[in-house]
Amino acid sequence: MADFYQQSAEEQAERMLDLARTAVEHWDIEAGDIALIKYRENAVFSVTDTSGHRYALRIHRSEYHSDSELLSELQWMDALLHKGVGTPPVIPSRSGSLFVIVEHPAIPEPRQVDLLGWLHGDPVGAIEEAQSRNGDEVADLFRRIGKLAAEVHSKTADWSLPEGFARHAWDAEGILGDDPFWGRFLDLAALDDQTRALLVRACDKARQDLANFGMTEQNYGLIHADFVPENLLQRGEDLLLIDFDDAGFGWHMFELATALYFHVDDPNLDLMRNAILEGYRTARALPESDWELLPLFLFLRSLTYLGWVHTRHETETARSLTPMFIDRTQMLALNYLNES
Template identity: 55%
Template sequence: MKEFFALAPAEQIARMHQLARGALSRWPGRFAEPELIKYRENAVYSVRDDRGARFALRIHRFAYHSDAALLSELQWMAALREAGLAVPGVIPARDGALMVKVRVPEVPEPLQVDMLGWLGGRPVGSVEAGIAGAPDEVAALYRQVGRLAAELHAHAASWQRPAGFVRHAWTAEGILGDRPLWGDFRALPELAPHRALIDRACAQMERELLEFGRSADRFGLIHADFVPENLLWGDGRVMLIDFDDAGYGWHMFELATALYFHFGRPSFGIVRDALAAGYRSVRPLPNEQWRHLGLFLLLRSLTYLGWVQTRSETETARAMTPHFVSTTVDLAGAYLAER
């Protein structure tokens, strides 16, 4: 796929469109022309069938997840939906498969494709702009976000995983180890002037995480991407999309992700307190865990540095790197100052 990704973005999109058109024949019904919604990690299309029903067709990035890992993601989503959580439904293909492999001449490798039910609503905000609204509106919104996170964790704690279920793990090794899941933040040139600070913080975090542990009251399946773009507001409720990063991890890592892009904004305290209150209305969140929020915010920040380091050629990475570096340095300094 190296040759494919060397193509200009417009040419990649044109070729992906052909794959999307070919993939639709694998699902029952007749569909209108697919409309590209997003092309970043995955290519996501809006499609409508001849009855007017709307769906999301996802073409997954080559070799990002194994077939078993993607199937596991979809199985968990289907179980959450069946349990009544506000997540997309999974639409089986004609043969009943939750995921299919599709190949067309325009793309050199077969790619994984799935179809999800469309959730109406709008994102509650964006990474760049944050969220808008009066303080009481923001608080009410994030109380719902906290409840949704707690419901998801409660479901994961009791759900019997299917045979062959496999997902990656957001552990100390997966974030701070030699081969982090999202790339090596240490290799980011812009971080070089701050390496001594970051190395001290990483050493302290490894010790603290070992003590914190991975017992079932604090560690399990998580969504791992509760960012504003993945939280939709519609029909008076918050809905959750994009389980691409879902895996095993600390519940506090989940909550830190929900808070991360509010850090440094005037709304941070409101969002933080509302998120915790909403979570605690569904399942326990002891102060013994919550007091480690600074640790998990810093862990989350390091993953974003790894993300931009492995995508340094993209416009998004170039635009976000200064923000991620400055936020990481601020979080590391605050984290060490508290120890």
């Protein structure tokens, strides 16, 4: 058998499908159709049973989360669902566990697998394109994004973490430390000396600003950490939230910065920024002093994406995104330092 990690993405996906067929037998469903939806970090399959009910089966990447961390992710999703947030229902396996460990000869290591109820809705990204950037519609969308983020933060703050709950942290160490959670961004080979020096100066300032900001129940807690268009679905007037893979402990402002990050060069950015703040404040307080730190958190968010492409530099996706992320990080660093 050829080495799995030397195969093309298409060949790997075929092997993942073999594992998915084995994994689904751990649930009390009679699977009919199993089809790949996405294979990037995790492999996500659409599973339709013989009664027509649809599910999302996730095969997790190896060694990204420990078993306790994945269990914690699923427990949080379940808690949010029961508190009224539109998240996928977690479907327990036949044994009652929220995920299973599955082996298959086609895959070189055991994988964590879970099954979620399918959420029907239109991806926000597609909605934005269809709207042709109509200002009123964009403002309405970002007000609802802000409100959803606030509801996630507020309802989580009222939730008692289960015993053994464990997730990574998007804190100063996790973003700016010697071994950042998403990778050592300063080691990215595509950075030139001038850009690297700029980032070092901005990072030094960021460490001090984060220390001054601190971590309190009002500004820090569990966050989704991936509030991007592809993870937001619209169903009628409701916004639904999927893909909690990157969720962890972090600043609430990091969440809002993530929601705005891929729009920083959009002509409607000011509109989006004002709308997301307005929406957030309808469900949770956000002091003006916190909001004024948005340039800091946009810069920090951009650093994480540099780390992401650095640790995946051999992939076509990383190669194609690297120039954009470098340009954007330079711009955000200069803006944060008031040097733009």
